[in-house]
Structures are given as structure tokens and as C-alpha cells.
Amino acid sequence: MDHATADLKEFITDLVMPHQRCNVNIISDHITMLDGTKIKKQHTRKRRAHKSATLNRREYAKLGLNTLPTRQMKYEDALPLNSLWKGYIQEHLGLREGDQVPQVHDSRYEEFSKQLVKMDLHGAQLTVIQSKCKTLEGLHGICVMDTKNILKLLGLDHRIRSIPKSECVFGLKVGNMDFTIFGQHLNIRPAERSVKKIKSYVEPFK
């Protein structure tokens, strides 16, 4: 016990006035250690901050969720997705059998075109009609992924190809309707597309 308090005693005697130094006496029972265990509140807060319910972006990328394997998916796998999409688009646009595209002077034209912009493209059969890059022209496939700048098409040759939206013009067929989509105007995140306000008039090319 003396050994442990010797350092302390020396330290304290240095601090005390010289003529009081002989009175310094350390009672080891009175020593209170300040570095104890943490209080409960701190513990719980730390644990809660550490464990997050959802994946953050880095973990998400680490699991490889941002990249898709290029050749592992078969075209046949995407066909049920396509048929699901067909049902969805009929519901979304309110189509019935044998409907035609409304003309510009039709009353429902404006609403129809607004719906058209907001539709989801996953599972749609798309064809690249026109592009700045000539090799992309004529590519055909089912869209499996839709990000801000890229569409991933699964072609008939079981390959997933990334196609930049902004440079291309896409063709889309729904029943007996043919649509031409200028990719430039699709450059919105897919989650935001259904909320975003759309101008009533847009230029096809800037």
C-alpha cells in the first residue's frame, strides 16, 4: 500500500506550501478512482449509433448490388417480368383492348402523355432507334435496370448491356401503340420520376 501511494505523496508534497509539507498524509481508503465504468446511457447510445437498420451506400456497393452480372441471366428469365409489365402498363395508362393513341386535340391527350412520362420501364421491351453512337442502334432487349443515366437491357443473346439514356432515342411497343421516347427526358432517378412535375411542352432535342 505504501508503495502505491508513494508516488502520490511525492506529487502532492510538491504542490503544498513548504512549511506544511510534513503534515501530508495519504489515507489509502479515501482514494476514489475517477476512471470507472461508463454510465448506462452512454453505452446504449453508442450501440444504437453503431447498428443501423438499413444498408448505407458503401455496404450496398460492397454486396455488389450496384453491378449486375453481364452474362448470367437468360432472356427467358426476363419474359415473365415482361408479361408482368404489360399488365402494369395497361393498368397505369388505363388501356383497354384496341385502344389507339389519343390525338393531340383529344381531351385526354394531356393526361395520357403525363402518365406516359411517369411510367416504370422495368420489364419493357425497348429498341434503340437512334443514337449518337452507331453501334448502339438497333439493339433490342428487356429493360432490367434503370438508373439516372443508364438503362440496362437484356438482349436476346443473354447479355446485359448498359445504354446511356441521354444519347439515345428508344422505341417502345404497347399492344398496337408505338411510342418513341427521347432518352434525354428520362434522365431522372427512377424513384423520383413518379413525383416530379413535368413541363407540358418539351423540345425533343436541345
Place this chain on the structure above:
Amino acid sequence: MTKDIKRKLLAQQQVFSRMNFLFQAAHLMADREQPKLAAYYGKLCRNVGTKAVMHMAPAVKRQLCRRCSLPLIPGRNTELQLEEKSTEIKPKKKRNRRLKKKPNNDKREEAKSPLEPAPEIPKKTERIPVFLECSLCQSRRTFVPTESQRECWLEQPEAVVSEFSLREENGQ
């Protein structure tokens, strides 16, 4: 039914049908063993909901993994597993502390003492915690046995004030 509600519902209907489609697509892809795409569609479904400030029904929402939004289908991409006895007490304690913010005092005491709840369980009908482990992100969805059947408020019949159906309006 006022006109405002009608208009709001019609605007929401598009988002709902989109979320519905994405949820179905996620399930389809999970069934076809494409976990990445399934998680992507599930995540997108969730994001569309958050952007449009719209809620999925809690029972539907819980079908997606909490961390990576992969649809968990027991027997297809996950298995229902029993939790081991040693880890049995811990999640129970945690749940008590976090969820029951304003419980009775005696309940809180029960949670504090770790020895008490363990012998109590086997006395009554034996309840064993069960969990589903996500095959993609290894997070667990646990089903913790509790004596009090606390149900989600939205799932209780008193929570429903009135119902609107869009199908009739479309037909008109």
C-alpha cells in the same frame, strides 16, 4: 366523398400501381434466384413510397428484408430457423427496453434483472424465438415470443375509419 379526396386518390393511384408492380417484380426475381435484381426492385419500391410519402401496409412491408429489401420467401431463399438457447434472453431484453417506452413499472424491473425471465418462460407454454436470415446481407428478421400480443395499430379493426375503392370510379 368530396372532390378533393377523389383527386388525391387518383394521383396516388399511379404511384400505388407502380409500387405494386415493383413489389411483384421483386418477388418474381427472388423466385427466379436473381437476388440482386430482387433487392434492387424491392429497394426501388420502397424509395418510390418514400418519395411520394405513401405507406405500404405493414404486413406487406415486412416481407422485404429490413436491411437490403430483398423479399424473404421462406423455403425459397431463406429458411425459418430456431434461435439457440444461449442467445434467447438477449433479444428479449433489447426489445423490452426499446419498444415499451412507457410500460408499467413492474415490467421494467423484469427487463432489468436478466435472471428472472429465463425460468419464467418454460413454466407456461414454451415459446422459442424464430428467425429468418437474409441470404444477401445476413441480417435477421426475428419473431420474438411475447406474452402480450401487441399488434400493429394499423392492423387493428379500429384503425380503419373509412374505405375508398378506386375500381368503381374507373368503371363510371
